[in-house]
Structure formats: C-alpha cells, structure tokens
Ligand SMILES: Nc1ncnc2c1ncn2[C@@H]1O[C@H](COP(=O)(O)OP(=O)(O)OP(=O)(O)O)[C@@H](O)[C@H]1O
C-alpha cells in the first residue's frame with residue numbers, strides 16, 4: 001500500500017433500505033454509517049430481524065440501498081452499471097452463506113475452481129490455487145469427492161475455499177457456521193483468523209455466536225435497522241473488554257411519520 005492510499009476498504013454512509021411489502025413500504029435499515037479498513041475482521045451481531053443480512057447484501061452489492069452511498073476504495077459503486085457492478089462483485093468480493101450452494105455434480109476441486117472457470121481464468125493456475133486452498137482448509141484428501149460424499153462441515157469448508165479462490169478483498173459471511181457442530185465451527189473460525197493473518201483478507205462475519213463475535217477485533221451490534229454499538233477490542237490486551245473506542249455513526253435521522261416502522 002502506498003502512503004497516499006487510504007486504509008479504508010469500504011465506507012457506507014446514510015444507508016437506508018425500504019422494502020415494498022404488500023403495497024406498504026417497510027423501513028428496514030435506518031441510517032447506517034460504517035467504514036471497514038483493509039485487513040480488518042469484524043463481526044455483526046444483533047437480534048433476529050435487526051437487519052444484519054440486509055446490510056450484508058447491500059455491502060456485497062447484491063442489493064442496492066434505497067438511500068445512501070457505498071464507496072469501495074473511494075469509488076461509488078452505486079453508480080456502476082449493472083454489468084460493471086457484477087464484474088466488481090465477482091472479482092473483488094467473496095460470499096459465504098449458511099446454505100453452501102455447492103454444485104452436486106462437481107467434485108470439491110471443481111466447485112472451488114468454478115468462479116475462476118466462469119471468469120475464464122487460466123486452468124493450470126486456477127487448479128493450483130484451488131488445491132492449495134483446499135489444503136489450507138484441511139481437505140487436501142477430499143479433492144475428488146462430490147458434495148454428497150462430504151460431511152456438512154467439509155462442505156462448508158469447500159464453500160469457504162470457493163469464496164477465496166479469486167482472492168477477494170473482502171469476504172462477507174452470513175452465519176457461516178450456524179448449522180455446524182461446535183468443534184467444526186471452531187476449526188472454521190480459526191481458519192478465518194489464519195487467512196486474515198496470512199493473506200490479509202478482510203472479513204465481515206454476521207453471527208449469533210457470541211464466543212466468535214467476542215474473539216474478533218471489532219464487533220458491530222445492530223438493533224432495529226441501526227448500529228447500536230461499534231466496539232474495537234485491543235487484540236493484545238487479552239480477554240474482550242468491550243471498550244467503546246470509536247462510535248462513528250451519527251444519531252439516527254427522525255423517522256418519516258408517513259412511513260411507520262415495521
Ligand atoms: N424482501 C423483503 N421484503 C420485506 N421485508 C423484508 C425483506 N427482506 C427482509 N425483510 C425484513 O427485514 C427485516 C430484517 O431482515 P434481515 O434478514 O436483515 O434480519 P437479520 O438481522 O439477518 O435476522 P436473522 O438473525 O434472523 O437472520 C426482517 O424483519 C425481515 O422480515
């Protein structure tokens with residue numbers, strides 16, 4: 001990184017999201033400001049319905065905000081054409097969802113190679129990268145297994161390798177280990193940290209797992225479509241202490257009386 005380059009990877013400002021439901025507007029995100037630095041690891045927590053997945057979709061450019069801006073490395077991606085946005089998303093972001101969506105007729109190796117195949121990457125290089133990643137997630141001995149011949153935790157690890165194969169700048173994970181046993185999820189969480197240390201990959205992880213959230217250097221808590229707290233933890237000072245170092249979000253805007261919540 002050159003000294004003039006900003007350390008901010010993505011910044012969203014004044015993001016609102018409304019959905020139209022049965023002819024009525026439902027106001028879900030109510031003024032979100034969030035800035036994520038390169039190489040950061042943060043968790044997003046909060047009760048069911050708080051808007052965590054909605055926020056993740058907007059950060060991932062899978063959905064557009066009703067109002068507000070999203071800047072990736074200073075570029076306002078909300079102004080991109082649909083094809084430019086799709087290319088940006090494919091090249092720069094990695095997604096890990098609870099439902100892995102692995103292709104059942106392809107092997108673990110082929111599934112991991114798939115994003116690169118779609119983008120016309122050179123096969124030899126791609127295969128090498130995919131094998132390396134599968135090795136890193138502990139599946140070097142399962143390359144030729146199809147999803148139906150893998151355990152749930154192994155499938156999750158294949159999906160993680162697939163999310164990483166194009167070396168995304170940001171990995172967005174939505175309850176990635178929500179349906180796995182605690183030993184397997186601990187191993188995957190450890191892998192997130194290892195990849196962050198080794199490759200500098202930025203991770204945003206939506207989770208209901210308090211232990212995971214508290215083990216991460218930054219924890220963003222959401223409630224009712226707003227950021228309730230944004231806490232950074234001094235990673236060198238031992239157990240999580242919950243010191244509120246920078247609460248950057250401005251107070252929520254007044255609600256539009258013509259547009260009741262819920
Ligand atoms: N397409 C949609 N149309 C209408 N309402 C929606 C739509 N998508 C989400 N919502 C509503 O937005 C709210 C926030 O949903 P979201 O999925 O972001 O919650 P969440 O914080 O991820 O919850 P959970 O922890 O249960 O996954 C919910 O009340 C949901 O019903």
Ligand SMILES: [Mg+2]
Nearest residue numbers: 052053054174
């Ligand atoms: Mg959710």
